[in-house]
Amino acid sequence: MRKTLYIQLLLLSVVIGAITFVISLVVISWLPKVASEEGERIDAIYLFTSIICIVIFAIVAAVTIYAMFKFRAKPGELEDGKPIHGHTGIEIMWTLIPTILVTAIGIWSAIVVVQNDDLPDDHRIVAVQAQQFAWSFTYNDERDGLGGMQVGELVVRVNEPLELHMTSPDVIHAFWVPEWRQKQDVVPGITTFYRITPTEEGVFPIICTELCGLGHSVMRNQVRVLNDEAFEAWATEIRSAVDGGGETLGKSVFQNQGCAACHALADAGATGAIGPDLDSVLTGQSAEAIRQSIVDPNAVISEGFAEGVMPPYGAVPEDQLEALVDYLATAVGDGS
Ligand code: CUA
Secondary structure (H helix, E strand, O other), X not given: OHHHHHHHHHHHHHHHHHHHHHHHHHHOOOOOOOOEHHHHHHHHHHHHHHHHHHHHHHHHHHHHHHHHHHOOOOOOOOOOOOOOOOOHHHHHHHHHHHHHHHHHHHHHHHHHHHHHHXXXXXXXXXEEEEEOXXXXXXEOOOHHHOOOOEXXXXXXXXXXXXXXXXXXXXXXXXXXXXXXXXXXXXXXXXXXXXXXXXXXXXXXXXXXXXOOOOOHHHOEEEEEEEOHHHHHHHHHHHHHHHHHOHHHHHHHHHHHOOHHHHOEEHHHOEEOOOOOOHHHHOOOOOHHHHHHHHHOOOOOOOOOOOOOOOOOOOOOOHHHHHHHXXXXXXXXXXXX
């Protein structure tokens, strides 16, 4: 009798577990494709934890469903059930097994945190500035001749370990690339570190995940992970734009500082729609007015747009800012 009960419960658990497994881990993919070494380790823990949860859920659901049908009160049956004292064996089991499982998850997680924090000495360093409401990136070592170059979009090599040194001049932000899994706060007054080894080429979103003000939801950027050849071509392009100076530099600053994400500008092939269309608002504007709109965006707000959404771009190196103003003045302003 008892043996039949156990076999029935076991079969029910297996069926419920299998259905839950298929629905939650096979049919629905909750997370985007993983694209970093660190992310693979994190996903392995997610999978381990999910499987533990599914097994426990299956057992609890099986006992509940079994009891609902097997021990249902018969019509007209009104008396209380027999008083039963606890079962020491089961109590020890339901204390011991969860303790072992939670400890296992804890130990494995601690190992992964240490592994993910441990980057080989040979890695690229990029300084990240998070500012209401934009990201900017400065190549902080001499690799590929990019030392000191500031860009508005993160571009990295696939399989090259990367360390971001992150700072914020205003409030707390958080750097997150869903495909890389890792997430790190960017806190005013200190430098925080983000270590990653990208394993997949592609373009992935960078998302601010700390409520940081009015423009928090638009505080997005992207990281381009390139193979060696494409990365070197990009580095050459950036270097020559900076060396070339003048209009080439101005246009490159516009494209690389993320301006194009929010503004439309025909000459640069930009079609952003979050901020004013530069082809119309800058027409006939003097270089001075254009400069003011970049370093102090709240001084003049175009009709239909909100104050405080555009970040002040005072952090751009002076020669780059100069080139950007000249470029915009020539492209759409009054040319002065
Ligand atoms: Cu920065 Cu949210």
